Each structure stands twice: as structure tokens, then as C-alpha cells.
Amino acid sequence: LGLGVGLGDWGAFSVDATQANTSLTTNEGDINKKGQSYRFQYSKSIAATDSTITLAGYRYSTKGFYTLQESLDYDQPDDTYNNNWHGNKRSKLQLTFSQNLVGLDWGSLAISGYQQDYWNEEGYERNLSVSYNNSFVNGIAWSLMYMYTQYTNKSANTSSNTHANNNKQVSINVSIPLGKWLPGAYATTSMNSDLHGGMYSQAGISGTALKDNNLSYYMSQGTGNNNQNYNGQVGMDYKGSYGELNVGYNYSDNSRQVNYGAQGSVVVHQHGITFGQPLVxxxxxxxxxxxxxxxxxxxxxxxxxxxxxxxxxxxxxxxxxxxxxxxxxxxxxxxxxxxxxxxxxxxxxxxxxxxxxxxxxVGHRVLITFQQDKFAVPFGAMVSVDGSENPDVGIVNENGEVYLSGLPERGSITAKWGLNNEMKCHADFVLPASTGKNKRKDIGLQQINVICK
CATH class of the missing domain: 2.60.40.2610 (Outer membrane usher protein FimD, plug domain)
Structure with missing residues (x-):
């Protein structure tokens, strides 16, 4: 349950509360937990400086509150560290700030960080990330990011961190459009360092193809120090009217994997059965x-x-x-x-x-010209197809012409310009597309002349 309030020039503020009832599996049997989580958020965009600040304010959870992921992870042992960590979050403070420098051709800057702690756990888990993005001519884009994470004692033991209770990482990414040689494609490369001697690099190509760009593909190769921890992947995905297909292959220094799949959706309705793309x-x-x-x-x-x-x-x-x-x-x-x-x-x-x-x-599109018999069909007369389920009508222009769509190959039409029987006439028609070798539906706009009697 939540409430949000727009404060005009002062931004926007929201508050919400979540109730959770959780059943946990332990060595002593199932136990039930109940708790609440409260969150306060504030957001403000500063148009004058093109800045956005979001203070995902503060979230506090009582001791019996477990998120869905925390409840699923509760009884998952970690064999690597012989530690079954049952921590659930107590509180979290988060701040995100972004500054657009495009007006100065200096790119954009983003800073985000959070601090959170856990029940039955001492200390705080802290994270800070700073990223800078910019682009060169011809659409070449690059970014530089620094991230620092400080773990609590147990979260450090259950993480991949191997350097005390903190982890540092610097990465640089470059994206180069290949549209001149391969439409819709980009070449990407990245390098990551943990500032402790570990280095990892990756390069690849990705893009889209076909008229609607509904075929996407990717391929990449990565490797670490001294050609260790190498890996690669290649695959493609096709989105069509009746669903989605994908196929791929990836490998590393100790595994090989082939994956393929098909997914979609089906709706049964009063007009029949319709297949479509997967639900998101x-x-x-x-x-x-x-x-x-x-x-x-x-x-x-x-x-x-x-x-x-x-x-x-x-x-x-x-x-x-x-x-x-x-x-x-x-x-x-x-x-x-x-x-x-x-x-x-x-x-x-x-x-x-x-x-x-x-x-x-559905039918032929025809521009009909009324030829004069004893009288001319006047400007503004309403014309409809006799016996048609389509109630639409056309209006005769000043040249005695009317446009109608959905016409059968032959039939009759009625023109009316008043309520009296003397103020209407009928005309039979046969379309040229319905005779000879030219018989087809996609002939486009046809023009015929008729005499209305």
C-alpha cells in the first residue's frame, strides 16, 4: 500500500508499506515469519541544469520481514564457505544523481550509492559507483566506471570477494557503430580491472537485421590474465508474429553449452485462436x-x-x-x-x-465517375453499395466522382441526394479486374464509368 504526492517545483515524494507472511524451512522444521517493510522516496528533476536526483530515501524492514528472494535463499547452503547465511535486510539508504553535460559536449555523469545492514549481522554493506559517458563523432560512444563495495563479514564470505571485506572495480567500454559496412551492427569492447592485478577483457559484435529489425544476433569473446577464464558466446533471436525463436552457443575454459528455445502466447477468443509473441x-x-x-x-x-x-x-x-x-x-x-x-x-x-x-x-478500391444520362448526379450525393454489410458511403465531388472501398467484383450502387424517390438513382457495375487474365485482388485503385438510372 502506497501513496505518492507531486510537489510541483519541489519534486515528488512517496511512501509505501509492504506486509509479508513467510514460511521458512529449517532443520527444526517449518517456521512462520511476519513482518513489514516501510519505504520513503523523493525525486527531483532540475530543468535549468538538466539534473536528476533520486533519494530512494529510506527503507526499513522489521525482523520478521523477508522478501521473496530472501525466503527462497534461506535454506540454500553454500558449500564453498560452509556457511548457510540466513540474513535478511534491516534498512537501506540509497541515493542516485545524474547530470547531463551534453549541452557542453561533455557527455553525462552519474553517481549512485547505498548503505544497508542486516538483522543478526554487524556492520554495513556499502556500495558506490561513479560513471561517465560520452561520444565521439560518427556515433562512437565510450564510458568509464568505478565501483566500490564494502561487505559485512558474512556477506563478504558468501560473495566472490577475496580481498578482505571490500571490492573495487574499474571498467571502460567502447561501442562503435558499423552501419557503413553492416547496417544495424555495433562492435563493442570492454576492459575490467579489480585493482588487485586481475584483468578481464571482452570484445564482440551485436546488431539487428531484416526489414523490421526483428532478427538480433551477437557474438563475443572474453579472456582474463594470462589467457585464463576465457569464454565466448554466439547466438541469435527472431521475433515474429506467431512467437519468438532463439538459438545460441557459449563456452568457457571448463564448459560447453548449446541452448535453443521457442516461446509465445495463445489467446482463445470468440473469433478463434490467435498465436502471438511471449508475454513480458x-x-x-x-x-x-x-x-x-x-x-x-x-x-x-x-x-x-x-x-x-x-x-x-x-x-x-x-x-x-x-x-x-x-x-x-x-x-x-x-x-x-x-x-x-x-x-x-x-x-x-x-x-x-x-x-x-x-x-x-475488404474488396476493391474504385473511383467511380457518373456519366450523365437524363440528369447528372449532383455534388454531395451519398453513394452506397446495394446489399453490402458495409454501411459506409461515399460523397460525390464537384466532378461527379465518388471513391468507394470494399467493392465486390460486380454489383450495383445507389446515389441519394434527398428524401424523395425522385432524388435517387441506381447503377450497375462490373470491375475490369474481374475479367480476363487481369483477374486479381491487388490491382490497386481502379476507375470506372457508370450511368445512374
């Missing part, structure tokens, strides 16, 4: 796109998202209780598909599956 994180909310007849139309809400062969797909990552804009890319619609509006807005509740419905007209 907690199942907050998702949208079922309904555009009947608009197959393989791109959805601008994610990588590799397109409607299936019936015009349906799943958008699996929506924020609950927030407006989400679902849009179809008009340029990907086939010539025999027309939609009245390519954008719709949904506001899902938590865990909801909402319909993002689009009104489609």
Missing part, C-alpha cells in the same frame, strides 16, 4: 488486435508484430490503467484492404485482455 514479465495486460481481412499488416507497437492470415494478433505488453495507442501501419495494408482509422486507444485493467478493433473494408 508479469501478465499485466494485453490487447487482441482485430482487423478482419487485413492479413500481414504491421502493428507499430513492437518489433516483428504483424497480423496473422486472418487479420488478428496479440500485443502482449500494455500498462494497466493507462491509455495505450494501438496503430496499424497503412503502407503494409494490401490493395484490397481499406480501414477507416488506423489508430485506436485502449485502457486495460490489470490482467485484462482488451480488444483493439479496426473497421476494415
Amino acid at each position: 514479465g508479469d501478465i499485466s495486460a494485453l490487447a487482441l488486435v482485430e482487423a478482419p481481412g487485413a492479413d500481414n499488416a504491421k502493428v507499430n507497437n513492437g518489433t516483428g508484430l504483424s497480423t496473422d492470415w486472418r487479420g488478428y494478433t496479440i500485443v502482449p505488453y500494455l500498462n494497466s490503467y493507462r491509455r495505450s495507442r494501438i496503430a496499424l501501419e497503412p503502407s503494409t495494408l494490401k490493395d484490397d484492404v481499406d480501414i477507416k482509422n488506423n489508430v485506436t486507444t485502449v485502457v486495460p485493467t490489470a490482467g485484462a485482455v482488451v480488444a483493439a478493433a479496426f473497421k476494415t473494408n
Whole structure:
């Protein structure tokens, strides 16, 4: 349970409380713990200096409070140090500050740190990290980071730290775009030092491919001092309308591993079954796109998202209780598909599956010119297709022309410009695309002349 308050020029403040009931497994049997955790947060952005400061204020947890991860780790023995550490956090103070120096072409600076302690444990665990980021011409980016961590006695024993109760690390990273030779690709290299003689370096290439950048790939090779602790990896991931596929291979000085997988989601609804990309994180909310007849139309809400062969797909990552804009890319619609509006807005509740419905007209697109018989069809006359389930109408322009979509290959239309029977006429039509060798649906915009009687 929490509450947040916007303070205008003074930033924003929030407070929340969490209740946890935990069942723990011990050598004496299961025990139950109950506790609370309280958190205070403050955040402020300073527009004049382009700075952001976040004081993740303070969190205090009672002795019986365990997070989910702490409860899962409770009965996991550590054979390396012969120590089964049952610590749970007592309090934590955290501060994050970032300063953008782009206006001066000096990059950006970020500083973060925290201090926390544990129940049944003396001392504090402290962490401080300072990072600087900048870029050169042609998109070459680099960063420099220093991190210092001081452990408590037991957390030091259960960590990979081997130098008393602290750990220092300096790293530098460089990213070079390879767009001139390999579109969407970057070359990266990094070097890390623990300031105690240990050195580790890694280099690799990663990027995206295909029209929608829905194929991503990576490869890298790393090694430590004297060619020790070497490792490497290579793999790729493909995101499509019906799910996601991945394959990879990695190795180190004492292991080899091949991994592959397929994942996705399935929604059963009143119009049938639709397969889609995997759900992301907690199942907050998702949208079922309904555009009947608009197959393989791109959805601008994610990588590799397109409607299936019936015009349906799943958008699996929506924020609950927030407006989400679902849009179809008009340029990907086939010539025999027309939609009245390519954008719709949904506001899902938590865990909801909402319909993002689009009104489609499937059929031929035709510009009809009314030829004069005994009279001319006047400007502003309303034209509709006889017997069509589509209620949409077209309006005749000053040249006696009207645009209609979703037309069958042959049929009749009615033009009306008043309430009396004398103020309407009918015309039969046959589209050129329906005859001869040119019979096809994707012929595009057609033009025909008719006489309205």
C-alpha cells in the first residue's frame, strides 16, 4: 500500500508499506515469519541544469520481514564457505544523481550509492559507483566506471570477494557503430580491472537485421590474465508474429553449452485462436488486435508484430490503467484492404485482455465517375453499395466522382441526394479486374464509368 504526492517545483515524494507472511524451512522444521517493510522516496528533476536526483530515501524492514528472494535463499547452503547465511535486510539508504553535460559536449555523469545492514549481522554493506559517458563523432560512444563495495563479514564470505571485506572495480567500454559496412551492427569492447592485478577483457559484435529489425544476433569473446577464464558466446533471436525463436552457443575454459528455445502466447477468443509473441514479465495486460481481412499488416507497437492470415494478433505488453495507442501501419495494408482509422486507444485493467478493433473494408478500391444520362448526379450525393454489410458511403465531388472501398467484383450502387424517390438513382457495375487474365485482388485503385438510372 502506497501513496505518492507531486510537489510541483519541489519534486515528488512517496511512501509505501509492504506486509509479508513467510514460511521458512529449517532443520527444526517449518517456521512462520511476519513482518513489514516501510519505504520513503523523493525525486527531483532540475530543468535549468538538466539534473536528476533520486533519494530512494529510506527503507526499513522489521525482523520478521523477508522478501521473496530472501525466503527462497534461506535454506540454500553454500558449500564453498560452509556457511548457510540466513540474513535478511534491516534498512537501506540509497541515493542516485545524474547530470547531463551534453549541452557542453561533455557527455553525462552519474553517481549512485547505498548503505544497508542486516538483522543478526554487524556492520554495513556499502556500495558506490561513479560513471561517465560520452561520444565521439560518427556515433562512437565510450564510458568509464568505478565501483566500490564494502561487505559485512558474512556477506563478504558468501560473495566472490577475496580481498578482505571490500571490492573495487574499474571498467571502460567502447561501442562503435558499423552501419557503413553492416547496417544495424555495433562492435563493442570492454576492459575490467579489480585493482588487485586481475584483468578481464571482452570484445564482440551485436546488431539487428531484416526489414523490421526483428532478427538480433551477437557474438563475443572474453579472456582474463594470462589467457585464463576465457569464454565466448554466439547466438541469435527472431521475433515474429506467431512467437519468438532463439538459438545460441557459449563456452568457457571448463564448459560447453548449446541452448535453443521457442516461446509465445495463445489467446482463445470468440473469433478463434490467435498465436502471438511471449508475454513480458508479469501478465499485466494485453490487447487482441482485430482487423478482419487485413492479413500481414504491421502493428507499430513492437518489433516483428504483424497480423496473422486472418487479420488478428496479440500485443502482449500494455500498462494497466493507462491509455495505450494501438496503430496499424497503412503502407503494409494490401490493395484490397481499406480501414477507416488506423489508430485506436485502449485502457486495460490489470490482467485484462482488451480488444483493439479496426473497421476494415475488404474488396476493391474504385473511383467511380457518373456519366450523365437524363440528369447528372449532383455534388454531395451519398453513394452506397446495394446489399453490402458495409454501411459506409461515399460523397460525390464537384466532378461527379465518388471513391468507394470494399467493392465486390460486380454489383450495383445507389446515389441519394434527398428524401424523395425522385432524388435517387441506381447503377450497375462490373470491375475490369474481374475479367480476363487481369483477374486479381491487388490491382490497386481502379476507375470506372457508370450511368445512374
